[in-house]
Amino acid sequence: VFEREYDGPTYSDSVPLVDAEGNQIGENQLEMGDFMTVFPEPRPGLEDAPTLLVRFPEEQYAEPTNLEFTVGGYAAYSKVCTHAGCMVANQEGQTMVCPCHFGKFNPVQGASVVGGPPPRPLPQLPITLSSDGYLIATGDFDGAVGVQG
Numbered sequence: 408v409f410e411r412e413y414d415g416p417t418y419s420d421s422v423p424l425v426d427a428e429g430n431q432i433g434e435n436q437l438e439m440g441d442f443m444t445v446f447p448e449p450r451p452g453l454e455d456a457p458t459l460l461v462r463f464p465e466e467q468y469a470e471p472t473n474l475e476f477t478v479g480g481y482a483a484y485s486k487v488c489t490h491a492g493c494m495v496a497n498q499e500g501q502t503m504v505c506p507c508h509f510g511k512f513n514p515v516q517g518a519s520v521v522g523g524p525p526p527r528p529l530p531q532l533p534i535t536l537s538s539d540g541y542l543i544a545t546g547d548f549d550g551a552v553g554v555q556g
């Protein structure tokens with residue numbers, strides 16, 4: 408099913424998160440408060456899924472974050488803005504910002520909208536750690552990616 412060979416632990420529906428160069432993301436990749444862009448390794452239905460990986464102390468996460476989708480302080484959200492599909496690319500303090508119309512999302516509250524025109528949160532990607540310490544996605548986003556048709 409995978410387009411690339413994956414020789415890590417086998418989960419029936421899991422794929423590694425990788426950076427733009429294809430490197431896997433270790434559990435110590437981010438400091439608390441940091442953001443980075445990652446991609447679940449391509450698989451059908453998830454070929455083009457730029458994702459924002461964020462890391463915060465676990466106690467900072469609040470509703471409506473799905474805590475079962477977080478691990479080690481990491482949470483992952485679609486990078487595709489729910490307003491008009493731009494890439495959410497900027498960081499303003501602890502807020503994720505879409506540069507197109509300044510949509511703002513709170514990463515510790517389930518990427519809920521805290522400013523601008525986006526109509527709904529960025530969907531969250533369920534992640535966990537593999538037994539050898541790499542972040543993996545265990546399923547699909549919990550909502551439609553991008554602009555809802």
Ligand code: FES
Nearest residue numbers: 488490491505510
């Ligand atoms: Fe992101 Fe408009 S596309 S705020």
